[in-house]
Amino acid sequence: MKNILPVLLCVLFAAAPEIALAGGLDSGTQAADQFKTWFFGFLAIVAAIYLAWQGVMLFGHKIQWIDFGEAVGKVAVVGSVIGLATWAWSVFA
Incomplete structure (x- = not known):
């Protein structure tokens, strides 16, 4: 009686394979691309905020120009x- 749920799920997925696939590889690829786009946008905003903060500190005479250049680097x-x-993947693969 304990193993009825896995058996029931196997029978259900065998009877309706489109439920098991749930969109397939294309929807997974689209989701990954959307996440990558969102994540890179988020990182660009974080980098811009970091550089703006360094610029505020620079013009407030809290840091030197070399420190701002280091932040840009x-x-x-x-x-x-x-x-x-x-590039490394292409070299070593």
Whole structure:
């Protein structure tokens, strides 16, 4: 009696395979693309806020220009990680 639920689900999915697929690979790919677009937009906003904050600190004489340049370099390096990972995958694959 304990194993009735898995058996019932297997019978249900065998009887209606479109329920088991739930949209298939295309809907999963679309969801992943939408998430990637949203996430990159979110990271761009975070990077802009970080650089704006560094700019406010710069004009408030809390940091030097070299510190602002370092912040710009950090954002550039972190932003290039996706391209670097793609390049490394092509080299080592």
